[in-house]
Amino acid sequence: MPHFCCGEPFDWEAFKEHMGFSDEELRQWISDPKRAEATKKMCSPEMQRKWLIVEVVKSHGCANGLKPGDRLYFKGIGNLDPKRSSNWCGHNLLFLPLVQDAIHNALMQGKDPNEFLYPNHFSCVDTTLKYGWGYVESKVYVVDEEDLDKI
Known part of the structure; x- marks a missing residue:
């Protein structure tokens, strides 16, 4: 499976599906501002x-x-x-x-x-x-x- 890639606006629902996260796991993920920002950068078309x-x-x-x-x-x-x-x-x-x-x-x-x-x-x-x-x-x-x- 390729790395998740998404531009702006970031599609958190597609990210959740790609990662196999539950709604609660996604909430935990996004609740950390540094991790949420890093996710957008890591999954950006530029990074990929x-x-x-x-x-x-x-x-x-x-x-x-x-x-x-x-x-x-x-x-x-x-x-x-x-x-x-x-x-x-x-x-x-x-x-x-x-x-x-x-x-x-x-x-x-x-x-x-x-x-x-x-x-x-x-x-x-x-x-x-x-x-x-x-x-x-x-x-x-x-x-x-x-x-x-x-x-």
Whole structure:
């Protein structure tokens, strides 16, 4: 199921249906002004046209075969597009939720995450040949939907 997307005015009833909320759950959700405002931003067409890209930049000894140039594509920063994405190793996902949260927060504050996010690289949790298996380093960046074919 794709991420909920809605312009102005925000359609809380459609949001409730998408989320599977009861009337009471929606009331609780909306009663928090920060959450209500964040919901409008997160579900906006502008946010849903942003793509988080995770790209392998260095790899040595990866048993799953990750290599430089392999990518994960997340529409709206959080919704994985498996058709565009490379096969991936779970060991190289550990830091991804932290990065996604930082990018969401930057965008919701009107900041460019490509300038704001530091560090913008992370590595898998494997410990190289010396202590474990291989090593994979990835970078993260955000592109607008119309620029996807340029990367």
